Amino acid sequence: MSSKSSSIESVLTENRSFPPPEAFAKAARVGSLAEYEGLYARAERDPEGFWAEQAAELAWARPWSQVLEWKLPDARWFVGGALNASVSCVDRHAASWRKNKAAILFEGEPGDTRVITYGQLHREVCRAANALTALGIRAGDFVAIYLPMIPEAAIAMLACARIGAPHTIVFGGFSSEALADRIGDCKAKAVITADGGWRRGAIVPLKDNVDHALAGTTVEHVIVVERCKNQVAWTSRDRWWHDVVDTASPAHEPVAFDSEHPLFSLYTSGTTGKPKGILHTTGGYLTCAAYTTKLVFDLRDDDVFWCTADIGWVTGHSYVVYGPLANGATVMMYEGAPNAPRTRAFTSGRDPGAGLDRFWDVIERWGVTVFYTAPTAIRAFMKWGDQHPAAHDLSSLRLLGSVGEPINPEAWMWYRKEIGGDRCPIVDTWWQTETGSIMISPLPGATPTKPGSATRPLPGISIDIVNKDGVPVGPNQGGFLVITRPWPSMLRTIYGDHERFRTTYFGEIEGCYFAGDGARRDADGYIWIMGRVDDVINVAGHRLSTMEVESALVSHPKVAEAAVVGRPDDLKGQAIVAFVTPRSGFIGDDALAKELREHVAKHIGALARPEEIRFADALPKTRSGKIMRRLLREVASGSTARGDTTTLEDQGVLEKLAQSFAHDD
Numbered sequence: 001m002s003s004k005s006s007s008i009e010s011v012l013t014e015n016r017s018f019p020p021p022e023a024f025a026k027a028a029r030v031g032s033l034a035e036y037e038g039l040y041a042r043a044e045r046d047p048e049g050f051w052a053e054q055a056a057e058l059a060w061a062r063p064w065s066q067v068l069e070w071k072l073p074d075a076r077w078f079v080g081g082a083l084n085a086s087v088s089c090v091d092r093h094a095a096s097w098r099k100n101k102a103a104i105l106f107e108g109e110p111g112d113t114r115v116i117t118y119g120q121l122h123r124e125v126c127r128a129a130n131a132l133t134a135l136g137i138r139a140g141d142f143v144a145i146y147l148p149m150i151p152e153a154a155i156a157m158l159a160c161a162r163i164g165a166p167h168t169i170v171f172g173g174f175s176s177e178a179l180a181d182r183i184g185d186c187k188a189k190a191v192i193t194a195d196g197g198w199r200r201g202a203i204v205p206l207k208d209n210v211d212h213a214l215a216g217t218t219v220e221h222v223i224v225v226e227r228c229k230n231q232v233a234w235t236s237r238d239r240w241w242h243d244v245v246d247t248a249s250p251a252h253e254p255v256a257f258d259s260e261h262p263l264f265s266l267y268t269s270g271t272t273g274k275p276k277g278i279l280h281t282t283g284g285y286l287t288c289a290a291y292t293t294k295l296v297f298d299l300r301d302d303d304v305f306w307c308t309a310d311i312g313w314v315t316g317h318s319y320v321v322y323g324p325l326a327n328g329a330t331v332m333m334y335e336g337a338p339n340a341p342r343t344r345a346f347t348s349g350r351d352p353g354a355g356l357d358r359f360w361d362v363i364e365r366w367g368v369t370v371f372y373t374a375p376t377a378i379r380a381f382m383k384w385g386d387q388h389p390a391a392h393d394l395s396s397l398r399l400l401g402s403v404g405e406p407i408n409p410e411a412w413m414w415y416r417k418e419i420g421g422d423r424c425p426i427v428d429t430w431w432q433t434e435t436g437s438i439m440i441s442p443l444p445g446a447t448p449t450k451p452g453s454a455t456r457p458l459p460g461i462s463i464d465i466v467n468k469d470g471v472p473v474g475p476n477q478g479g480f481l482v483i484t485r486p487w488p489s490m491l492r493t494i495y496g497d498h499e500r501f502r503t504t505y506f507g508e509i510e511g512c513y514f515a516g517d518g519a520r521r522d523a524d525g526y527i528w529i530m531g532r533v534d535d536v537i538n539v540a541g542h543r544l545s546t547m548e549v550e551s552a553l554v555s556h557p558k559v560a561e562a563a564v565v566g567r568p569d570d571l572k573g574q575a576i577v578a579f580v581t582p583r584s585g586f587i588g589d590d591a592l593a594k595e596l597r598e599h600v601a602k603h604i605g606a607l608a609r610p611e612e613i614r615f616a617d618a619l620p621k622t623r624s625g626k627i628m629r630r631l632l633r634e635v636a637s638g639s640t641a642r643g644d645t646t647t648l649e650d651q652g653v654l655e656k657l658a659q660s661f662a663h664d665d
């Protein structure tokens, strides 16, 4: 083990000896549905008063003079206020009894571990801030971060925030072209990367990718964390993190920035090929990240919160770094793949197994109490088999979360039973990169859940479901999900394209924010997200949501996962093609295909019976678990043009699917 690691047991014992939880929340834990409704009503009556109360939980250097200035589509929150995000996330805890509390529990894919207390995090963030400043990075300069899930990722983000340099994180699984596009778009002055990162036992060559991406860019400096000790090329703009950060002073006087100072931009794909740089600002974003973490996950000082998202995704921004740290919580950070075993060097020579239980192993060894992951991961776990979680003691868990796509009821039930042991509430949280923080979610212990529904909006969030004229639709009628009032963590613009921002989000439905999702609200006021409105197939003049057909398929006991697309069809306009991954132990043969076609016909109607069923071991997905239907459409229609595949997690999957098509036909 490296000298940086310390024993897990000692940290957890330390945690238990701290004083009981205190002062997390003035808007305390919500204990019942009536209490939720009361809080919701209060926020509706006085939204600005409500949000001011939430913002007051942060450390402000200068109070705001006005809560909100709103001129659709432009919002300014906490106008005149000034703060430094890293002070709320780090300094105030480091200056309290939490200084020796673990902020980050880290496990690398090989099995190496580190524990970083709030006191240590403070010193590291200060060092990194000093190092960036010494290199000439100033407030307003963009810094690109291209790192694996290692503590330096959080440290780099907070150091950028500390000096007012907005960060743009590019997911480590993205190619050098994707990185170059994003660096070029935000005109980043520096890149923080690593020599490599571990993924399924292999090294992702991050530094090499950066080198390829940098030709003809504005980047002046590259800071490289030594992680895998793989060989890297070196130029005059490169610096080792340990040379510039470890040697810098651990003291740094933070400057306060305007509440509307940009905190970060994060690229997300849109309907056109060009990714959108979603811009978030400081006061409003941090207010909501902190508020929603407190409300939805109800974190206490003895919790270990594990949000499995990579920091390259907005979920990692809000629920690995800004939200939990603003609350003084302990977060778990794991570098690698969910199906990678530790190496023998870290299992005291014991057989590490195949690694299909890695997440449960992490939960057990670190005592994770709150676990937040994506339905796609849950369906993978189902596919790998129940014996893997069953082999571990998961009794430390008290709350489970889901995010990224609608969770099918079967996966929900499996999650509840096999992982939560029927004991843990599940929070199904709906939100977007654009919303910055959770908008719709049950509150544990207050909102009765229904499998597959994100339930009701959080206090302060005004949601409606409307038709294209903006008229609210009735119960159980499908419509567009909109947010009818501004909220502090709303995106402020698409970087460099304010007009696209206006038309995309405020130009579709008069007077409100258009999320791009279809949804319905049931008679109890529960919201059911139906998926992106552009994922619609038209079969013989009937509009079908791909989601609907997929839900029917995954309700079949032999199906682990399904993706449905339309293929041009001379007769019907579009024909339904379903890509299906069977659950372990079942074979995708003609008999199963027939069974599934009938199953869908029975559940939805003959109209929805898939024309064709294609079995595949895996579906092409983004890292956050969103099935890339566009690619499947291309495969299904026999086209070889692939367009932009930079967000695809595993390029191999696509090759396989295309081949299976060519050979089977």
Ligand code: 7RM
Residues within 6 Å of the ligand: 268, 314, 315, 402, 403, 404, 405, 406, 407, 428, 429, 430, 431, 432, 433, 434, 454, 515, 516, 517, 529, 531, 532, 624
């Ligand atoms: C956090 C995140 C946003 C899109 C969104 C939805 C889908 C996310 C849920 C969900 C149903 C959920 N940001 N989505 N969460 N659909 N239930 N709980 O995923 O910008 O990457 O994606 O994801 O379609 O519009 S994101």
